[in-house]
Amino acid sequence: MYHSQQQVDVKKQLRFRAWLFFLLLPVMVVVSFAFIFPNTFFSLSTSFYFNNIQNTFSEAVLERDDPNLTLEKDAIDQQQIQLTYSHKVKSGETLADIFKLYGLNNDDLLSMIKVRPQAIPLLNGQVVEWKQDGSGRLLSMQIHRSVRLSSSYIKEKNQFVFKPLLTTSETKLSIVEGRVGRNFYQSARAIGLTRDQIQTIATALYWQVDVTSPVTIGDKFAIELEQNIIGDETVGLGKVMAIRYQHRGNDIQVMRFNDGHFYYANGMSVEKSLDRLPLQRSYPVSSEFNPHRLNPVTHQYAPHYGTDLATPIGTAVYATGDGVVKKVGDHPLAGKYIVISHGRVYSTHFFHLSQSLVKVGDKIKRGQKIALTGNTGRSTGPHLHYELRQNGQPIDAMLAPLPTQKMIPASQRHEFIRQIKVRMSALYI
Numbered sequence: 001m002y003h004s005q006q007q008v009d010v011k012k013q014l015r016f017r018a019w020l021f022f023l024l025l026p027v028m029v030v031v032s033f034a035f036i037f038p039n040t041f042f043s044l045s046t047s048f049y050f051n052n053i054q055n056t057f058s059e060a061v062l063e064r065d066d067p068n069l070t071l072e073k074d075a076i077d078q079q080q081i082q083l084t085y086s087h088k089v090k091s092g093e094t095l096a097d098i099f100k101l102y103g104l105n106n107d108d109l110l111s112m113i114k115v116r117p118q119a120i121p122l123l124n125g126q127v128v129e130w131k132q133d134g135s136g137r138l139l140s141m142q143i144h145r146s147v148r149l150s151s152s153y154i155k156e157k158n159q160f161v162f163k164p165l166l167t168t169s170e171t172k173l174s175i176v177e178g179r180v181g182r183n184f185y186q187s188a189r190a191i192g193l194t195r196d197q198i199q200t201i202a203t204a205l206y207w208q209v210d211v212t213s214p215v216t217i218g219d220k221f222a223i224e225l226e227q228n229i230i231g232d233e234t235v236g237l238g239k240v241m242a243i244r245y246q247h248r249g250n251d252i253q254v255m256r257f258n259d260g261h262f263y264y265a266n267g268m269s270v271e272k273s274l275d276r277l278p279l280q281r282s283y284p285v286s287s288e289f290n291p292h293r294l295n296p297v298t299h300q301y302a303p304h305y306g307t308d309l310a311t312p313i314g315t316a317v318y319a320t321g322d323g324v325v326k327k328v329g330d331h332p333l334a335g336k337y338i339v340i341s342h343g344r345v346y347s348t349h350f351f352h353l354s355q356s357l358v359k360v361g362d363k364i365k366r367g368q369k370i371a372l373t374g375n376t377g378r379s380t381g382p383h384l385h386y387e388l389r390q391n392g393q394p395i396d397a398m399l400a401p402l403p404t405q406k407m408i409p410a411s412q413r414h415e416f417i418r419q420i421k422v423r424m425s426a427l428y429i
């Protein structure tokens, strides 16, 4: 009798454990999913948050070009009426995805589709190139389908005009040389370089020499340009292929590789890496990047140029790349904020902080602790507003491709080093 009672107890206990296991199973699945796929998990939770207006609009709408929260334009940027951007298409990516990543207006996409729907589908590896004006408006877009064929959409009087572009595979290299007089921009213009070419050169050289700085007076430079030829005529503005620049005894040499990026003579890229997140781990996204957001209740335009990360007050914030602190301040809406410039192209913006650990002019390294998060300014809960800009244009910091400092693959490095020696000897100055 005693024996069988014990058996019943054991059975009961086993049944209880089985129930407990089945009850806890879904919890365990969710937790392990969150651990294995933190990004997917948090973007899923984002869509949940999205239905919650309180969370989606956790801060006041900030002006896109508020001079306190954005960078001043340097001497070259001031001359730019339009800026060129490009994106290499990844497998499965659509034009709508690219519009979303770079904050382009969907109305433009719709009018492009209206004009020529056949040209909209993209293939893996194709390059989309476009121009925007200073306030972010799309001016033209080209989809490079192959070496020779491009689809071109150009905006004329608020309407897009479609043109297929055929380029010959025949190209010609030419060299221009100059010496910096009053400033690099004027001297480069004087020898016939375009605004776009000057922007490209300034960006490629930036981490060695800032050509907008007055210390460049007297510097010498030689540029190799590649132009397409149709018949006897050269067409297009010419692509900058190689640069040799002498600054105070420093001989800087960079050349474009077949991936479109510039590299130094040792095979290292001129770009520096940017990290995805300014935090040590993922936090839920409480409001996504969406510069064309409409408030579903008021139906008012409520753009959001950054990503809101639901961080508890006092969470450490880390610089996502090497750079210089350009702004630290207190703003009635953005609260305590920091703006960092990472070279000529990218800048990062951090709002609603409780404390800044850096000051204006500080040179900082990627991964350096720069601030603590908070709930300052007009914000309805503790969070970090993190914003990434490319040439002053806000882009999706969570999804846009980020620059990486990389070496040319070992298999191709030897040939690149040999090539750059040959080409630089022609750029002897």
Ligand SMILES: [Zn+2]
Binding pocket: 059, 287, 304, 306, 307, 308, 384, 385, 386
């Ligand atoms: Zn925000």
